[in-house]
Amino acid sequence: MHHALPSRLAPMRMTRLFGHTRRERTDADTENLDLLLRAGFIDQLAAGSYTYMPLGYRTKRKVEAIVRQEMDRAGAQEVFMPAIQPSELWEQSGRYDVFGATLFRVTDRRERALVLAPTHEEVITRLFRDHAQSYRDLPATLYQIQTKFRDEARPRGGLIRVREFTMKDAYSFDMDEAGLDASYTAMFEAYRRIFARCGVPTVPVEADSGAIGGKGSQEFIFIADIGEDTILICNQCGYAANTEKAEFVRPATDRPAGTSPSSVRGEPGEPPRGAQPAETPAPEPPLPTEEIATPGTSTIEALAQLLGIPASRTAKAVLLAATNPHHPTDPPEAVFAVIRGDLDVNEIKLSNALGGRELAPLTEARIRDLGAVPGYASPIGLERRFRVVADTSIMDAPNLVAGANREGYHLRNVNVGRDWEPEIVTDIALGRHGHTCARCGTGTLEERRGIEMGHVFRLGTIYTQAFEVNVLAEDGARRTPIMGCYGIGVDRIVAAAVEANHDDSGIRWPAAIAPYEVHLVALGASRDPAVATDADALYEELRAAGIEVLYDDRDESAGVKFNDADLIGLPFRLTVSSRNLKDGLVEVQPRGSDAARLARSEVTAHLVEQLTAARTG
């Protein structure tokens, strides 16, 4: 049943509608939050906790209805799992500690440790284990629309980062990789349709699958400056990835003579694959190390400027404290991450290289304790009470300038292998605006801010193994099913839809998720009984035709009503007034377009026609 309509929601008279618009702007820092608050869609209870008022809740329900339709269409089955879960379940998967402080922990009256679920992999896996027995039960994709709880360190951005939110989460179970591919693709396509129908433009980007493994994941990003995520998009081939994941070609090391990086980078050549140097500079013999005075030069930028060298001729040491998430109480290890000065460390890649350690900046006291000096640190000449991870960029870069571990001094002509030895050499560099795309080898990566609206993830067997799930295969053997997981932030869709669809006077709801479809305005009804009678009749007529109407029957001036209609932002505004009534006309104004006057007798049919197409989005 394609494009089944959500059941029609009841109409409403504004004299009865709970909640009022506000005339004055709020101090919200995003447009969507300001508009949602001002138009009376939501109300803030506490940091990261919002109430949906009647208007907002209708929109939210419509988003959920679209999500349900698309999940069902893709063959997923809806379930509903508990939000309150025994913490043992989380200990079994190892995530009780991994989730850290973000996990809401509660205790019941018997002192039993419980968790307010931030996601549901544990429960779904156990559910599947107990109810699926053979390959005949697979493939299976289950989903739910549930409240999730995350004790965010800092909720912000209105509905974007909250502590209690509604998420659609789906989980697929397949016998083999081919099956997972099919399930994953079905969800991917469903996501595209959901965002399109909700009027939220998204870009699928490659995402980091993290230390928990998995064979790839993609995020659906809504591109917006207010976003907290950074993504890189290739201006040539369209490759898009989270910065944490993005593959790029490193700019070659600048030659001391001052060969500009652009002249090197701009040369066409073999499109390099992966994060390898674009060009290998002619071998340069290692020179003797010498200490040089660089007072007050604790940044790479200042150092390069002082010495008149490019940043790529320096080595940057980033000092971090690494904690094993499975043993969070163990003392953290100190880590020196060394990278060429013109690049930045990608903490996700570094974390992955260290087996999923959680990283935090090393305190100044601990830096000094290791014998290093903040701003002048390097692994050179120090007693090895730390781990050293080197980025591949450093390995073929000779005669670099590095910290001397002495206030106000650096070392010239530092060479890896001779002066210091890394424990791990790997790619730990962060992709940046302007880097060359590694996919096509010619395009330039452009940096964009965005909000993660959804995430599709080939999970693998991490959870099915942790919970010892296996099913009988066709050949009689027991197999561990392969999982995929797929999440969508429902509240984020509401916020993003507003962010993407508004103008100076208010929201411009996509018809598919507008709280009502038609804003019926009666002008001067209190002084012209004919207007009141006709507007009432039209209200009933629209309702009977299955149109969701918000009827402004208040005794307010035209200006107030029009401004409120613009702010609330329904797709169509109908105006009944004595002026038009005597000509047998009604004014129809699509939100954001010019008004037209239609014969009173044709209005309902006209709107039914207009809305039928728009409803499915």
Next chain:
RNA sequence: CGGGGAGUGGCGCAGCCUGGUAGCGCACUUGACUGGGGGUCAAGAGGCCGCACGUUCAAAUCGUGUCUCCCCGACCA
């Protein structure tokens, strides 16, 4: 968790420095006028001044503590 800012009718703010009658705009109620882009006038209702302790004859105002909210950062499978 570190840094900064703020808590005074529903919302936004002033008052605090220099202690003594709690004020303004929006919103709300009633009435009159007005009537196609937030109209005018008049009369009203509504406030443990975040909380606690202290100083004082007297605290929104001074002091200490605490809670909350906002912003920056850290954090965010």
